[in-house]
Amino acid sequence: MFAVVVMLLVVTLTTFAIFFVIPKWAGADPALLFVGKQADPAAIEGIRQKLSLGDPVLVQFWHFVQGLFVGRDYANGTDVTHCPAPCFGYSFRTEQAVWPQLTDAMPVTLSLAAGACLLWLVGGITTGVVSALRRGTLWDRSAMTVALAGVSLPIYFTGLLSLAIFSYSLKWVNVDYKGLGDDPAMWFESLILPWITLAFLYAAMYARLTRATMLEIMGEDYIRTARAKGLRERVVIGRHAMRSTWTPVLTLLGLDLGALLGGAVLTETTYNLPGLGRLAVNAITEKDLPVILGVTLIAAVFIVVANLVVDLLYAVIDPRVRLG
Amino acid sequence: MKRSSRSRRIAGAAAVVGALLATAACGGGGSDDEGSGAGFNAAVKGVAAKSAKKGGTLKFINKQEFDSLDPQRQYYGFAWDFSRFYARQLISYTPKPGNAANELTPDLATSTGKITNGGKTYTYTLRDGITWEDGSPITSKDVKYGIERIWAKDVVSGGPGYLRQVLDPKGEYKGPYKDKSKDKLGLKAIQTPDDKTIVFNLAKPNGDFEQMLAMPTGSPVKADKDTGAKYTNRPFSSGPYKVQSYTPGKSLSLVRNTSWKKASDPIRPALPDKVTVTFNSNLEAIDRLLIKGDYDVFLSATGMTPSGRNDALKHNKGNVDNITTSFVRYVDFTTKVKPLDNIHCRKAVIYGTDYKSLQTTRGGPQAGGDIATNMLPKSVKGSDNYDPYGILKRGGKADVAKAKDELKQCGKPGGFSTSIVARNDQPAEVDAAEALQASLKKVGISLNVEPIQGSTSASITGSPAVMKKRGYGLSMTGWGPDFPTGQGFSQPLIDGRFIEQTGNYNVSETNNAEINKYFDDALKETDPSKAGAIYQKMNHKVSDLAVQMPFIYEKNITWRSSRLTNAFTSAAYNGRYDYSQLGVVK
Numbered sequence: 001m002f003a004v005v006v007m008l009l010v011v012t013l014t015t016f017a018i019f020f021v022i023p024k025w026a027g028a029d030p031a032l033l034f035v036g037k038q039a040d041p042a043a044i045e046g047i048r049q050k051l052s053l054g055d056p057v058l059v060q061f062w063h064f065v066q067g068l069f070v071g072r073d074y075a076n077g078t079d080v081t082h083c084p085a086p087c088f089g090y091s092f093r094t095e096q097a098v099w100p101q102l103t104d105a106m107p108v109t110l111s112l113a114a115g116a117c118l119l120w121l122v123g124g125i126t127t128g129v130v131s132a133l134r135r136g137t138l139w140d141r142s143a144m145t146v147a148l149a150g151v152s153l154p155i156y157f158t159g160l161l162s163l164a165i166f167s168y169s170l171k172w173v174n175v176d177y178k179g180l181g182d183d184p185a186m187w188f189e190s191l192i193l194p195w196i197t198l199a200f201l202y203a204a205m206y207a208r209l210t211r212a213t214m215l216e217i218m219g220e221d222y223i224r225t226a227r228a229k230g231l232r233e234r235v236v237i238g239r240h241a242m243r244s245t246w247t248p249v250l251t252l253l254g255l256d257l258g259a260l261l262g263g264a265v266l267t268e269t270t271y272n273l274p275g276l277g278r279l280a281v282n283a284i285t286e287k288d289l290p291v292i293l294g295v296t297l298i299a300a301v302f303i304v305v306a307n308l309v310v311d312l313l314y315a316v317i318d319p320r321v322r323l324g
Numbered sequence: 325m326k327r328s329s330r331s332r333r334i335a336g337a338a339a340v341v342g343a344l345l346a347t348a349a350c351g352g353g354g355s356d357d358e359g360s361g362a363g364f365n366a367a368v369k370g371v372a373a374k375s376a377k378k379g380g381t382l383k384f385i386n387k388q389e390f391d392s393l394d395p396q397r398q399y400y401g402f403a404w405d406f407s408r409f410y411a412r413q414l415i416s417y418t419p420k421p422g423n424a425a426n427e428l429t430p431d432l433a434t435s436t437g438k439i440t441n442g443g444k445t446y447t448y449t450l451r452d453g454i455t456w457e458d459g460s461p462i463t464s465k466d467v468k469y470g471i472e473r474i475w476a477k478d479v480v481s482g483g484p485g486y487l488r489q490v491l492d493p494k495g496e497y498k499g500p501y502k503d504k505s506k507d508k509l510g511l512k513a514i515q516t517p518d519d520k521t522i523v524f525n526l527a528k529p530n531g532d533f534e535q536m537l538a539m540p541t542g543s544p545v546k547a548d549k550d551t552g553a554k555y556t557n558r559p560f561s562s563g564p565y566k567v568q569s570y571t572p573g574k575s576l577s578l579v580r581n582t583s584w585k586k587a588s589d590p591i592r593p594a595l596p597d598k599v600t601v602t603f604n605s606n607l608e609a610i611d612r613l614l615i616k617g618d619y620d621v622f623l624s625a626t627g628m629t630p631s632g633r634n635d636a637l638k639h640n641k642g643n644v645d646n647i648t649t650s651f652v653r654y655v656d657f658t659t660k661v662k663p664l665d666n667i668h669c670r671k672a673v674i675y676g677t678d679y680k681s682l683q684t685t686r687g688g689p690q691a692g693g694d695i696a697t698n699m700l701p702k703s704v705k706g707s708d709n710y711d712p713y714g715i716l717k718r719g720g721k722a723d724v725a726k727a728k729d730e731l732k733q734c735g736k737p738g739g740f741s742t743s744i745v746a747r748n749d750q751p752a753e754v755d756a757a758e759a760l761q762a763s764l765k766k767v768g769i770s771l772n773v774e775p776i777q778g779s780t781s782a783s784i785t786g787s788p789a790v791m792k793k794r795g796y797g798l799s800m801t802g803w804g805p806d807f808p809t810g811q812g813f814s815q816p817l818i819d820g821r822f823i824e825q826t827g828n829y830n831v832s833e834t835n836n837a838e839i840n841k842y843f844d845d846a847l848k849e850t851d852p853s854k855a856g857a858i859y860q861k862m863n864h865k866v867s868d869l870a871v872q873m874p875f876i877y878e879k880n881i882t883w884r885s886s887r888l889t890n891a892f893t894s895a896a897y898n899g900r901y902d903y904s905q906l907g908v909v910k
Contacts, residue, residue, distance in 0.1 A: 042477060042495060043477035043478070043481060043485075046477045046478025046479075046481075047477075047478055047481055049478065050478045050479070091572075093389065093391070093392075093572070094389075094556065094557065094572040095553045095554050095556055095557065096557065096572065104571075160606075160608055160609075163609060163612065164612065167612075168612040168613075168615075168616050268605070269605040269606055270606055270609070271606075271609075272603075272604045272605050272606055272609060274573065274574050278573070278605050279573070281605060282389060282573050282605070286389065
């Protein structure tokens, strides 16, 4: 747990440095980004004071971390605004607090990731196992061709294609996102295409990984022993082979899910889903540093948490980890 | 090996089939179909689907978020156009098609300003019946307070500072939030002798003062509804609509302001019951949704994507307008970088340029624009067809012989090398720079293309020292007017007194006494036609000095939904539709 906290602090400090120190070295100024088109020196100075940009970077970082845990005050003359914990500051563009924007966007990304993950795990692993067991057959060749297409075609191609066909032309699905609580039917309808598109990409990778792992495991001694003991093929595959296949799949899943939760940038941009990925893209386009910082930190948390969960799951799946 | 290549072939074939499917699905059967729209260019030629019918929801869609809803903070062109739904000014632009829109007309005021004191004092009387969304009357003090907010640069940042410069050039006032006076109305240059009268005292005459008042920065703000920096999330309405809900990056919804009275507003017909803006992060998707009929107008009006416009022109030409914006795409010559300090070297570049190829990179005559021969856009008074280098006569092609002759005259008969800066987040700029590189190679000028990030341009092209140090001789850029006069377009670009050390727009570092004097003379003129005649001479001088090389008067392809009524393009709003006039059929 200590390692997790230290790691998040390091990520925060690095991100902070990227946004506040490096531009300074390069001669750019966050205050200049804030001021806009007619940037006269007095306006820049005013903004610098308002955002405390004149303070040493470590002091600014300390205030940022302090804001995350206990909140902080933003003073502008006599006007003092309290930003409650966890305080990620205020957007340069909209003046809105960053934390509510993150919590607004999170359920969208979670919905996208959870649904797609379910589809790609079921689809990818099933395809991979069947392909391994029927190696060299027409099924295997066809499945691996589709898998190759899946990993080769970028989401902005498959995404736009699916939109053009199923939404704009055939008008089968509407992709105007609504929250699960607002309109469950519309929520489901708006996510079908993104789920399938995203799952297609990932399922392909999982199918290839599962197939390769299965092929390797099926040649292991303990599989031969299990068969020699007269166990039924279903038990050999389901109980013995699959258990070992899960380990590399879970490792990949931990990385993918963490990264995906951090922002499925392309999918959210293509399907206009108001999740963390799109929030990040908008913030980057608008040079909205506090929002970029917030999304980065949340993404880091997701990756760390996802990997932690995977580590715990290893122990459940593979008894050797527990014993070790 | 065999299997792998076959797999790839199959995957490739699948992709091609998919793409063809998509094209067929998007397309349909016919060609050159007018669709159900009011006709190709109907809103450019006049008013498309003229109607006074009220009701319905006018639905905008956009990729880009508003820079702000706070009228004093807005600087995006589309935001200025849109804010007329909920913010009024003393003076505004005439709701008429084309260049007629550039004429100023009274809005909250009963007439345009009474000008006295040698052009330094402007007096206005407010109309009867003008109200805020809570029904309280809009007073001269509200107008003064709203304008005062632009002095609070640390809180209300982002908007244009013209009013600050003409009313308080020394920056003595500190804005209403630091104002020690009881009513926070301490700016001396504006007086409000009574609730109906407002008087502006300029430091020196400026014939464009009313243009500055017509910007959203001139909007009133009710002091007790001012939430400072957070006003951007919920501006208090003085117009026919008020904000119902706003989630930045997602959607905005305006509903009728029931306190607004039509009799008090000569400009806005307020036809729709509701106005919405939906943000979509995907430009291709925006085009498809417009064509599908889910939305009426692309708010920022920057043109359709290549696939969208091909589809629209082929199957729904009647829903398309080929609008002319007020943007000029041009190249700045850094006259302090050798050998471009020599006019003949600059002229060699102008003669050696294939304008046609630059036009093609920007989308051709329809989606890119017309070849430009001088720096003033057609919507600005003083603009003419001045073409001292005979660009149109030779059909936009390069004149290699003349270019080589100019090279000899500048002492570089074998040519020279220099660099051109282009913003890589505007790919068309990089493409145009590469086209220029290819065409200049033919006359012996070697151009090195240096892509930079748009966000760093203030400290690179905006810094004369950096341009000199790095030897950037040329800069690819574009410019549109803040208000449609020679001052609003040209002064930051070419007046020698506007050269700044950072955030500089006079990239050529032109500081010519004759040009500077033209600006001084034009600013003293309160007659726009006389000022226009002066700006014409100024513009000719700029062309003769060869300090800038314009190449495109920008145009684009814009979608107009079949539901849209009262649509016409307005020069005052950079060629966009005058949004305040739009209605929908249902």
